[in-house]
Every structure is written in structure tokens, then in C-alpha cells.
Amino acid sequence: xxxxxxxxxxxxxxxxxxxxxxxxxxxxxxxxxxxxxxxxxxxxxxxxxxxxxxxxxxxxxxxxxxxxxxxxxxxxxxxxxxxxxxxxxxxxxxxxxxxxxxxxxxxxxxxxxxxxxxxxxxxxxxxxxxxxxxxxxxxxxxxxxxxxxxxxxxxxxxxxxxxxxxxxxxxxxxxxxxxxxxxxxxxxxxxxxxxxxxxxxxxxxxxxxxxxxxxxxxxxxxxxxxxxxxxxxxxxxxxxxxxxxxxxxxxxxxxxxxxxxxxxxxxxxxxxxxxxxxxxxxxxxxxxxxxxxxxxxxxxxxxxxxxxxxxxxxxxxxxxxxxxxxxxxxxxxxxxxxxxxxxxxxxxxxxxxxxxxxxxxxxxxxxxxxxxxxxxxxxxxxxxxxxxxxxxxxxxxxxxxxxxxxxxxxxxxxxxxxxxxxxxxxxxxxxxxxxxxxxxxxxxxxxxxxxxxxxxxxxxxxxxxxxxxxxxxxxxxxxxxxxxxxxxxxxxxxxxxxxxxxxxxxxxxxxxxxxxxxxxxxxxxxxxxxxxxxxxxxxxxxxxxxx
Numbered sequence: 001x002x003x004x005x006x007x008x009x010x011x012x013x014x015x016x017x018x019x020x021x022x023x024x025x026x027x028x029x030x031x032x033x034x035x036x037x038x039x040x041x042x043x044x045x046x047x048x049x050x051x052x053x054x055x056x057x058x059x060x061x062x063x064x065x066x067x068x069x070x071x072x073x074x075x076x077x078x079x080x081x082x083x084x085x086x087x088x089x090x091x092x093x094x095x096x097x098x099x100x101x102x103x104x105x106x107x108x109x110x111x112x113x114x115x116x117x118x119x120x121x122x123x124x125x126x127x128x129x130x131x132x133x134x135x136x137x138x139x140x141x142x143x144x145x146x147x148x149x150x151x152x153x154x155x156x157x158x159x160x161x162x163x164x165x166x167x168x169x170x171x172x173x174x175x176x177x178x179x180x181x182x183x184x185x186x187x188x189x190x191x192x193x194x195x196x197x198x199x200x201x202x203x204x205x206x207x208x209x210x211x212x213x214x215x216x217x218x219x220x221x222x223x224x225x226x227x228x229x230x231x232x233x234x235x236x237x238x239x240x241x242x243x244x245x246x247x248x249x250x251x252x253x254x255x256x257x258x259x260x261x262x263x264x265x266x267x268x269x270x271x272x273x274x275x276x277x278x279x280x281x282x283x284x285x286x287x288x289x290x291x292x293x294x295x296x297x298x299x300x301x302x303x304x305x306x307x308x309x310x311x312x313x314x315x316x317x318x319x320x321x322x323x324x325x326x327x328x329x330x331x332x333x334x335x336x337x338x339x340x341x342x343x344x345x346x347x348x349x350x351x352x353x354x355x356x357x358x359x360x361x362x363x364x365x366x367x368x369x370x371x372x373x374x375x376x377x378x379x380x381x382x383x384x385x386x387x388x389x390x391x392x393x394x395x396x397x398x399x400x401x402x403x404x405x406x407x408x409x410x411x412x413x414x415x416x417x418x419x420x421x422x423x424x425x426x427x428x429x430x431x432x433x434x435x436x437x438x439x440x441x442x443x444x445x446x447x448x449x450x451x452x453x454x455x456x457x458x459x460x461x462x463x464x465x466x467x468x469x470x471x472x473x474x475x476x477x478x479x480x481x482x483x484x485x486x487x488x489x490x491x492x493x494x495x496x497x498x499x500x501x502x503x504x505x506x507x508x509x510x511x512x513x514x515x516x517x518x519x520x521x522x523x524x525x526x527x528x529x530x531x532x533x534x535x536x537x538x539x540x541x542x543x544x545x546x547x
Contacts, residue, residue, distance in 0.1 A: 337362025
């Protein structure tokens with residue numbers, strides 16, 4: 001990568017799910033003080049930036065994704081002043097800060113929505129949201145058949161007879177992005193935080209802002225089992241072309257500030273071509289690659305995703321970004337430990353566990369996947385705890401579940417709490433250093449009793465640990481001139497082997513077959529996910545080579 005290229009083209013960004021990263025005040029919930037205390041760890045890990053899930057003032061109906069005030073920090077996490085100190089201290093450690101922004105909806109406790117409820121039908125206050133009369137003679141039916149991502153209808157009726165739209169929980173009313181005040185307000189919010197030093201924003205539900213003006217019923221459903229889509233199907237509220245006007249304006253706001261400020265879109269799109277539209281030269285800078293996250297552990301599937309992503313994003317001059325896990329999906333250590341048919345995924349980001357879990361296999365594949373991801377051209381995201389090899393916690397007691405998906409689905413979907421359990425830092429029993437020993441409360445989600453060996457302290461210095469694999473890989477990625485943004489060339493190899501070269505002098509090999517594979521000629525093995533004996537790479541292993 002060119003030393004003058006913007007930092008975000010090659011960055012490895014560490015996702016901090018703030019509630020579960022580190023608890024600085026002993027109340028059982030992670031906070032800004034906890035992040036500040038762990039900045040030395042993040043520096044030693046070798047990441048370039050941190051993405052922080054929402055820290056804004058919120059009633060916490062969806063753990064911060066229901067924002068009541070975008071210019072205030074929720075007291076559960078700290079204050080604006082503490083956030084400013086975190087930004088300053090992170091920069092001193094060479095780490096950039098990228099908070100979440102949630103533009104699709106607000107909290108029902110936001111001043112705008114409270115004013116809309118008080119003002120009544122037909123008022124200007126209601127025009128900032130999506131209010132409609134119901135269908136039927138008495139308006140008792142929702143305006144259309146849209147459904148909430150959390151289960152149940154996407155509409156709630158008020159005592160005055162009108163309905164309001166919420167594509168997520170009822171406590172998260174959707175904004176009307178055709179309204180100029182909405183657009184102006186968010187541009188003001190961006191400037192508020194850019195002026196305080198943040199280096200960019202991750203945009204939640206970036207594909208959902210614009211709704212069809214007539215609010216038609218949903219199109220016929222396509223079964224997710226059909227696999228990756230190859231054509232775009234127009235949808236009344238997902239990935240509409242008009243959304244790019246919003247982001248062209250946002251790009252101009254970012255360009256007002258020095259230091260290569262950036263945006264990353266959480267955008268679910270039917271095809272790579274649709275995703276590339278978000279990152280054109282006058283739009284957003286990068287977008288999450290969910291096709292890579294959702295890919296099976298199959299060489300054909302992985303190679304197709306890699307080739308399509310690089311081609312489509314490269315066609316608009318944007319870098320690829322690669323991600324294996326996040327706060328909305330089952331951790332990949334667990335996913336890779338189960339059979340991998342496409343039917344595992346049902347709709348965007350929803351995973352259905354099938355078959356017995358082989359965690360040893362999942363961990364072995366996760367190590368190989370990390371080396372694959374970090375060797376690919378572009379940037380990468382590391383979800384907190386994946387560098388520790390944390391599995392999904394699938395046996396949380398029902399009494400502990402807090403994700404609104406659990407209640408909204410009628411207790412048929414357990415939701416996302418299993419990937420959000422607070423991470424272990426040290427010690428042999430919970431809270432494993434997540435909170436201080438004299439903490440006044442237990443962690444907000446219970447930690448497994450067998451996580452002591454996965455703690456940061458237990459893995460540090462162990463050359464065979466997942467943590468040291470990540471540390472070494474990130475160090476080599478920074479040092480090797482071939483890695484980061486750029487291109488790759490596939491090497492001739494059997495169908496079940498992924499092997500590519502990056503110049504100068506780097507080769508990555510991933511063995512997805514059931515047999516050992518002889519590595520190509522090389523000067524040295526820079527790093528491998530498991531032992532390389534006699535030049536043979538074992539199944540479900542990866543190696544980085546100097547050539």
C-alpha cells in the first residue's frame with residue numbers, strides 16, 4: 001500500500017461492544033472508563049482504530065440503538081467529557097476512534113418523537129417520522145404488511161388512531177428521511193462529533209433510510225436457501241437508490257474536516273454491484289462485506305465472494321473490507337464448528353444452528369480464517385473477543401436474555417446475546433477481570449464457568465494461543481509491504497486450496513481439503529495457524545509465506 005493512501009483503505013478496526021468490553025466503575029456494564037483503561041491492550045494487539053457501538057443517551061430498549069439524544073453520552077457509559085478524553089488518549093496510542101451513528105430511527109423518548117405524540121395527527125412534528133392512518137373501515141389494520149426485524153408487525157397504533165413505523169422495536173420509530181429537518185439535524189450531529197475528534201462513523205442500517213413514498217406491501221419473499229443473490233429485487237424500504245443522496249451530503253460534511261475522516265456502511269445489499277454503489281467516489285468510504293461473513297467454509301464459495309468483492313468495489317475505486325463476526329451474528333468459532341450448508345442463514349444476519357458443534361474444528365478453522373482475512377487486500381474488522389477465540393454462548397439461561405428479539409419473536413428466537421457476553425481479561429472465575437474484584441454488580445450477561453483459559457492474561461505470551469496468533473499477524477501485516485490495500489493474484493492449486501500471491505514476495509495458502517497439502521516453494525514460513533511439518537499444511541490450516 002502507498003504510504004500516502006488514506007488510513008482507512010488498509011485499516012484493521014477493532015469493534016468495541018461497549019457494554020461487554022470492560023467495566024470501569026463496577027456496575028456490571030462496560031463503559032468509557034473501561035475502554036480507556038484497556039487502550040494499552042489495544043495498542044499491543046496492533047489495531048489501527050476502534051469502532052464503538054452506540055454510547056449516546058438511550059433508554060436501552062435495544063442496548064443503545066434507540067437513541068434519545070445524539071449529542072449526549074448515556075450516564076451508564078460516561079459523559080461527553082470522558083468521550084473527549086478517550087478520543088485524545090486513543091490518538092496518543094496511535095488508535096483512531098469511529099463511533100456508531102444510528103440514522104434510521106430514534107428512541108421513542110427522543111424529544112422529536114415526544115413532540116410528535118403530543119402534537120397529534122396532521123401536525124408538522126409528525127412529518128419527521130412515518131405516521132399513517134390504518135387500513136380498513138375503522139383504520140384498525142396496519143398501513144401495510146411490513147414486518148419488524150425483531151419479529152411482529154412494523155407498525156404500532158396510537159390511541160389517536162394513527163400508526164407509526166418501526167422496522168425494529170416499537171421503541172425505535174423510523175425517521176422520515178424525505179424531511180429536510182431530518183437531513184439537516186444529522187449533518188449537524190456529524191459535525192458535533194467530528195469537531196470533537198472522532199475519525200469517522202459506522203452507519204447503522206445504512207440501507208434502510210429511504211422508504212417507497214407509497215409504502216406498498218412487501219414483494220414476494222425469496223428463500224434465503226437459494227444462496228447468494230445474483231440480481232436485485234426492488235424493495236420498498238431496503239437499499240433504495242435514493243439513499244445515496246443522503247450519503248453524498250454526508251461525504252461533503254466529512255470532507256470539511258482534516259485527517260481523512262471516513263464512514264463505513266452497514267449495508268445489506270442483494271449483490272456486490274448494489275453494495276459498490278454505497279462506496280462510489282462521492283459517497284461513503286467503505287462498507288462491511290457481509291457476503292464474506294456469511295460465506296460457508298467451502299473453497300468455491302470463499303473464492304467467489306473474494307473475487308466478486310474485489311471486482312465490484314475496485315470498479316468504483318473503493319477498498320474491500322472483510323469481517324468474520326460482529327455483535328449481531330453468531331461468533332464464527334461456533335459457526336465454523338458446524339456443518340455449513342447455505343441454509344444456516346435465514347434472512348439478513350440471522351443464523352440457524354444446525355448439527356452438532358465441534359468446537360475444536362471451529363477453533364482450527366477460525367485460526368485459518370483469521371490469516372485469510374488479514375492477508376486479503378483492503379481493510380478488516382475484528383470483533384472484540386474473536387482474538388481470544390471466544391465461542392458463542394449458546395446456553396444462556398432464558399431469564400438472562402435481554403435482546404428484544406427474544407420477546408418480539410414470542411420466545412422463538414434467542415436473539416444475539418450469545419455473542420455479546422462480556423469478554424474475559426484475567427483470573428479463574430467470573431467476572432474474569434471484566435469488572436474490578438470489588439465490583440458492586442455482576443456482569444450484565446453471565447459468563448461461562450470455563451472461560452479462564454480464554455482470558456487475555458492466560459493467553460498472553462503463549463505462542464500457540466489465538467491471541468498471540470492475532471498479535472503476530474497484525475504485526476506482520478503492518479510490517480510487510482505487500483499487505484493492506486492492493487491486489488492479489490491467484491496461484492494454480494487444487495480446487496480445495498486457496499492460494500494467492502501479493503507482491504512483493506508474499507503468499508497466503510489455506511487448506512480447505514481433508515488431506516495435507518504441500519506448500520509451494522518458499523523462502524520461509526512467516527506465520528501459520530498450526531504446525532507445518534515437512535512442508536505440509538494440515539487440513540483447515542493456513543500459512544503465510546515469504547517467497
